[in-house]
Amino acid sequence: MYNFEYQKPAALADAIAALGQDDAKALAGGMTLIPVLKQRLNQPSVVVDLSKLGLSGITVTGDTVTIGAMTTHATVARSAEIQRAIPALAALAGGIGDNQVRARGTIGGSLANNDPSACYPSAALALGATITTNKRSIPADQYFTGMFSTALDEGEVITAVSFPIPAKAAYVKFKQPASRYAMVGVFVAKGPAGVRVAVTGSGQSGVFRFTAAEQALAANWSADALAGATVAADDMMSDIHGSAVYRAHLVGVVTKRAVLAAG
């Protein structure tokens, strides 16, 4: 780890100002940033800790679950309100990493980083979430712009994420055997915005909507309806754990299992 300055502002405006400094980095749960710093892969001048900004908490209204950006995965997983409203979301949070990661990692940090193998982006995209920042509200469909890339501007900070409550939803993850990140993670939802299927872990451009599956399920919500729905191997990532062809196949299998799990 290189030396850096550490700041922990108590007000959002101060945090935004601090992030305006050259080579400043925001620290949410640190589950990606800290390992990267330890490996000397990043050399920020200042690290701005967002943990004192009051950005954590869960609010459930009639049709929406709103989660503060600094809410940890463990908190989401354990929330009785979320377990009732969107059990698939609580289950997804409870399956991220291990206990230590879930105790530190946050939903805002995960969405801001947009790791192509992270779980949360699939939930945000499939549920048609709205990502709220210090400046604006961004629909999930416009938020994810590629691997490790989002619609966030420099110095823009996520404050909360709102999820419309679906009628049915489920997340099923096929884990990369070593890292246990999603190799293929599929979130299916039938909600106010119709049927949406989002896939993480396998797309070359990060999380994506599996439109063929969405169309099939919109016509007939059943695993059998997915028989002809496929993704193109050309669009899949390939590594030592799974070729693009294998990943494309798994997208079909995991989507089917997610539909079965959603009931």
Added chain:
Amino acid sequence: MNAPFEGIGASVRRTEDLRFISGKGNYTDDINRPNQLYAVFKRSDRPHATIVSVDTAAALAMPGVVAVYTAADLAAIGGLPCGWGINNKDGSPMNEPKHPVLAEGKVRHVGDPIAMVIAESKSQAKDAAEALVIELEDLPAAATVRDALAAGAAQIHDNAPGNVCYDWHIGDKDATDAAFAKAHKVVTLDLLNNRLVPNAMEPRVAIGDFDRTTGLHTLFTTSQNPHVIRLLMGAFVLGIPEHKLRVVAPDVGGGFGSKIYHYAEEAGCTWAAAKLNRPVKWTAERTESFMSDAHGRDHDSTASMALDEKGNFLGLRVSTLANLGAYLSTFGPAVPTYLYATLLAGTYKTPAIYAEVKAVFTNTVPVDAYRGAGRPEATFLLERLVDTICHDTGFDPVAIRRQNFIPRDAFPYQTPVALEYDSGDYFATMDTAMKQSDYAGFPARKAAAAAKGKLRGIGISTYLEACGIAPSAVAGALGARAGLYEVANVRVHPTGSVTVFTGTHSHGQGHETTLAQLVVEQLGVPHAQVEIVHGDTDRIPFGMGTYGSRSLAVGGSAMVKAMDKIITKGKKIAAHLLEASVEDIEFAGGKFSVAGTDRAKTFGEIALTAYVPHNYPITEIEPGLDETAFYDPANFTFPGGCHVCEVEIDPETGVTSVIQFVAVDDVGRVINPMIVEGQVQGGVAQGIGQALLENALYDSQAQLVSGSFMDYTMPRADNLVNISVGTENTLCTHNPLGVKGCGEVGAIGSPPAVINAVVNALSAYGVRHMNMPASPEKVWNIIHGGQRAAAE
């Protein structure tokens, strides 16, 4: 109140665990010396390159930097020695290129250390390492044995033409050729044994220290054998005599073989500490461990069995290419030869065996012994070959094994490949394993799984291994450059408590518990009155350390011999006190008594008399009760057994789950059943890891692509089942305890059981063999056709 039984056969709880699970262990990284400096090794990120220049000026000018050393600074010291020499088929010695502490002229693998940077803090040393200006000129690289042997491959060492270290053989070629000539059927199998990264929980650490007032050098290190390190580093690398060199290996967090060897960082830190007159500490980071701890396995083999029409094995022919990596590690050359090819008889009476092994240098991390060391490679080859015979001919895998087993009454049994097995009963371990795994009920379980859309498979493996290394005369004849005896010093204190100084080393095995049970049994002293000391060359007379499942068979036997001497002397003292003839003194249950009378002295009374010799046969014997014994075994020990694995495959994803694993082993006399169970379970976990998950994978450019836990799949609890462990023991006939060893059996017997089960589950798809690991995509490719060849 009866004291709890704590002798041989008791599952005494591990006394060392309180400090380990409460954070009170004293590991090398917990040690800090006053005024200590920190070393960082700048390592090559290229697999093969000429070092054009190393400019240290900018690094030396950095804050806190004390020194930067390269190979030029180490010109006066030796290379890291190899402990085994192997001769070629024609009798000429192997090619033995120098293994410098820091790379000389060339780098030969990713991770090869180029410079040692020493600073006041680790962070400063890292900053300075980044400021080194190193110019490398890339050379073509080879990661696999076949690439390194290919015509036109780059030469890794000038004195190893064609990248060959040796071309060795064993067995009777003519007799084997004759067996093949009369064979009814020959079954041939090509197979790979995948390369593994040991990944002990504790990374390697070295601290060099020097006292210029006494000239005493001290090395604190994560070692399985501190005396061996003292010998190798003192005599061959740094030229420090034993009396001025102390090596301490305190608590060590797992070794699995990887901490046997003398590593460059140990010599570097010891040398620099004297040069700078300040302690120098180096602690590996996990990424460094992946590219600097010796790797394991990595064989590329062809095996053929000649059979008669009844399925009797007539002859076995094996040809193996063994990857030794870029340099010779301490034991490296011995693993694919004397620890591998001598085991190719396995549990079978195959009358003729001939094996050739070509050992090859590549641009990879050096390869050396890893839990099992050669025996897992031999067992995987044999047991896969036997199942492949069944695949090709229709013989039953249980029946063909039983039919070819060495019969119970054939022991001692001389194999065609040098070893003489002293005892064993392969029928007994197999019978119990069949029963424990409900082998007969498998078809019903397979049908039930099929109804759920899953593919069930069952696989068996039987194995024989040689451990308790090693009889020095045999080891010497085989090319070891040291004897492999063991040493014990048993010190009885005046009040009768006992400290044992053992030359073996515990790095997780529980010696402090098990070895103390030997004292309880033999001297009748309570377990709590016994202390086992290991890991310090200043405290222990000598020792060869712990590897090859030798601690109990060799180190424990040395303790028995030392305690025999204690009892002999105690009898003389007792005879004097009891005014009896020494021939009439008996020792049992912690008491010296006159035979046929109730006149007796306790062990404690004798001890006190020895140290307060007021009434003592002082003209006949010396005061004190402190004895040392060296024990050199007469032979190896030969554990064996049968493992049965049942797997279930999800055909949609190709994921293999282990459903049941039964290990029934013959480990000789069991001292602590709980510890045996734990050792076998740990070994099986590593074997399942090799079979299904682990793979040290180099790309065609010789870059390690599974170089972190993000990509190297360690077995975790949810990859395993509760491993059922049983024993069917026959006693070792040549050591006083009858023990054989249990440290490696799990890792040796299990991989072929797992792969045999996977191949069995996939039998409907016509698969004949699958190399390890049976990863989901590989299995899926077989099920979904078209790419079957990719798995073979």
